[in-house]
Amino acid sequence: MSEFQDLSHQIELISLEEDQEQSRLLNSMIEEGLESSSVALILEAFPIEDRVRLWRALPLELHIEVLTEMRAEVRYSIIDSLSDTELKLTLAKLDNLSLIEWADSLPEEIISEAIQLIEKDELELYDQANEFEEDELGRWAERKVITLPFNITVEKATVLMERYSYDTPQQVYLIDRRKKFRGAVNYYEILRSENHVRLKTLALDNVTTLNGKLTLPESVEALEHSSLSALPVVDDDQTLIGEVDWQFALSTQREIYEARLMAGTGMDEGDDLFAPIMKSSQKRGVWLGINLLTAILASVTIGLFEDVIAQVVALAVLMPIVASMGGIAGSQTLTLMVRAMALNQIAPGNRFALLKNELGIGSINGLLWALIIGGLAGLWFQSTLLGSTIALAIVVNIITAALFGVLIPIVLDKLKLDPALAGSVILTTVTDVVGFFAFLGTASLVLL
Incomplete structure (x- = not known):
């Protein structure tokens, strides 16, 4: 069973239970290893009241983590349902990365209260992150990384790590006295090495550093091409900011994909499956209005040829074919372009070659399908002129x-x-x- 099928099965199992049993079942899944991201997706699949009840029943240490994994509107639906006391207790447990994640989607008064409640160290890291723009890597880098002086011995490094009770990392970052990046060492390499060996001799070769000003898509691409599970993030002076890992790359890539998927219909990737009816109606209504304007423009074009349509009824039957063929052909090219842009493959030097290539494909497909559709239309309505007209269009x-x-x-x-x-x-x-104008305009010239 795939991960998504398994998640669907878990949602179904929970939804079939009574209220109290739902919470017990979800917590038992967590004890068996269900990750916070999966818990967030499960809660998103429930109406708001049930979602809040299930979230409250989670282990306290997972409250912030699960909320951070949620989409923006879903997160707010829970936060908005909390009492003042619950909200303060929740905000006080925020770390810098979670606060950064929440800051763009919550009311200013809640963020201001969170800033007053979180620990001083976390607030300092939050302020450092805010020096970068929302789409810059430095804003999202994990700043809680293990750093050691690059010139100390393994013995000294071991003492320091024991003194500060560091969690076991995959990589340790080496810095100089000015906190400039000097290399990265595999943690297990330190454990295997002799006490007298200096850390700088254990440094990994060719570690790629990512500038904090990089855009998120650029940083994801760099991580994809790296053999390391995490890469250091530095500023223009090579001062170490933090790190980003493959989990960051996966979540960012997913968010970019969801944003593009939802944007095509005027919606946001943070939209809630169970958002309030009036709020969703207003948001979607704006997009429907925009589409109405474009539809009116197409209708006006048709209206210019009202007389010819009235005299040759077959034109009304064939018009949808013209529009549909152009729409599908265009969406193929557009999809190709959007994907290439997301991968930074479009540059001034290759635009003309790409345009020429797409025009060549369009010409071949246009001629091929024009012959097929024109021939069928001519046989259907027993009119060579009508077949030629739609073929040209x-x-x-x-x-x-x-x-x-x-x-x-x-x-x-x-x-x-x-x-x-x-x-x-x-x-x-x-x-x-263009399709209607070419079809109806040609028809008005040759069929009347």
């Missing part, structure tokens, strides 16, 4: 779709807009208008 629309499928995401990216959010709406409008 198909060619024009598929080539147009390829052209704008490349240009629209490039232009939107230049304007600092997300191509995944607005690209599909603009492209659909373009292919509808």
Whole structure:
């Protein structure tokens, strides 16, 4: 059974139980090794009242961790249900990374209260993280890493680690007196080495450092190409900030994917499955309004050729084919472009070659399907002129779709807009208008 099938099975088992038994069953799953991220997904699958009840029944040490793993709106649905005392007790347990995660999605008054309640050390780390922008790696780096002077011996390093009761790490970071990064050592290599050996001689070769100003997609790509499970994060002066690991890369990649998936319909990756009806209606209604405007534009184009449609009814039957073929062709190109942009594969040097390639694909597919659709339409309505008309419209629309499928995401990216959010709406409008105009305009010239 896959992880997702297993999660679905766990949700089903819990949902079939009575209230008190649900909490007991969930806690027994946690004792058997259920991770906090899975607990968060399970709670998200329940209506708000049940979700809050299940969260309250979790072990206290998991409260913050599970909330941090949740989507923003889901997290707020629980926090908003807490009493003042419960809220203060919860906020007091926040660490710097959790507070950073929460800060962008909670009301200012809650974040201000959290800042007053969390421990001084955590607040200092939180302030350091806030020196970076939301999309910069330095904001999200784990600052609680083990650092040791690069020139000390294994014996001295062992004493220091025992004195400060460090948890067992995978890597130890070496720094100089000015806290500048000087290397990384595998923790188990320290344990295996002789006491007199100096740490700098145990340093791993070719450790890639990530600048705190890197964007999140760039840092994820660097982690993907690294053989290490974690990489150090430094500032412009090579001062060690912290580290990021493969778990960070996976969660960031998932968030980027979810954001692009939801953005295509005007929704947010943080949206709650059981969000209040009125709130969700308002949010989705705005997107429906935007789509209405684009649909009106296509309808106006059709209205320009009302007379020809009235005289040749077959045009109304064939119009959806023209729009559909252009829309599918355009979405193929757009999807390819959005993925390439997410992977930083689009550069000024390859844009023209890419455009030429997509136009070539569009031309071949346009001609091929124009012949097929034109032939079928001609036989269906016993009209060679009608078949030729729709064939021409198909060619024009598929080539147009390829052209704008490349240009629209490039232009939107230049304007600092997300191509995944607005690209599909603009492209659909373009292919509808061009397709209808080519089809009906040609028909008005040759069929009347």
